Amino acid sequence: MNISSLFQKKQLKPAWSYTTAGVLWRLLFSETNFIVGEDRDTEEKQVSFFCLNASNGDVLWKDISFAEAWWIGIEGIVHDKVFLHGFKKPDMPEHGRIIAVDLGTGRELWRNNDYAFLFATADRVFAFRDFFEKRLYYELDASSGAFMQEIREPPPDMIERKGAGHGRSDFLFPEVLSDGLAEYPLLAPKIEKYCNMADLRGSIEFVQSNGRIAFSYHSYRGRDEERKTDLLENRLCVIDETNGKQMYSDVLNSSTPAVVPDSFFVDAATIYYVKEKKTVVALPLLGEA
Secondary structure, eight states: OOHHHHHHHHHHOSSSSOOSEEEEEEEEEOOOOOEEEEETTTTTTEEEEEETTTTOOOOEEEOBBBSSSOEEEEEEEEETTEEEESSSTTOOOEEEEEEEETTOOOOEEEEEEEEEEEOOOOSSSEEEEEEOOOEEEEEEEOOOOEEEEEEESTTTTTHHHHHHHOOOOOOOOOOOOOOOGTTTTTTHHHHHTTTGGGEEEEEEEEEEEEEEEEEEEEEEEEEETTTTTEEEEEEEEEEEETTTEEEEEEEEEESSSSSOOOOOOEETTTTEEEEEETTTEEEEEEEOO
C-alpha cells in the first residue's frame, strides 16, 4: 500500500449528491427516508419538484410540476403522501388549496381548491376555511380528498400535529460556539486551527457526532463596492474529535452577503448540506481517522 492510498483512506467522501437546475428552495425528509424538494427557476418563475432516496441518492422522480407555475410549495409529508399548497393570492403568505401527491411516483392523487391544509394522518386530512368572522374545520379522506365531516372545534393537538406533518425533524442541528470559544476549551484549539479567526464573520456552528466534529463558519472574502456590502465565504469542515485532523472540507457558498445559520445537519452518521444553493450532498461521517 502506497502513501497516497493511506492518505485517501483517512478522508471522508460524499456518498452521493444531487444538483437541481435552479435554486434548491426547500427539502423535507419523510419518515420512510425519502427526500422531497423544490427546484425553483427564480428568473423564469417556474418551480418543479423531485424525490430522492436518502440512503443512496437515487432519483424516484423529478421535474414534475402541478399546473401552477410558481405560487405553489410543499406543505408536508405524511405517510406515503406529499401535500402541496397554493396561495390565496399571489405575493401573500396565506396558503390555499391542497394537492395530494403519491410519494413513490410523484403522481397527483387529488386536489381541493376550497380548503387549506391543517395537518394529516395516514388516512385523514384536516383542513380549514376562513370566513368573515370565523374559521371552520373539516375532515377529508386522505386517499381521495372526499369530504367526511365538519368539525366544530379545532383538534386539541392541532399545533403538535401540524408540526409533525412537516416531515422528519429528529436530526442533530448545529449549536453555536459562543463567547469566542471560551466555553469549549477542548474544542477551541482544534477548530481554530482551521479557521482564520481574523477573517471570521458571525458565529462558528458545530455538531459532535460519531467521533467527528463538523463545523461551519463564514469568513470575509472581499468587498462588493457596487452593492456596498461585504462578501463572505461559508465553509464546512469535519475533523476527527480525538486527534483534531481534518477529514473533509467544502465550500457551501463561495459568495454570500450575509451570514446564513443552520447550513448543515446530521442524521445518524450522515451529514447533509446544500452547496451553492443547488446541490444537496450526503457525507458519511464514519471512516478511519
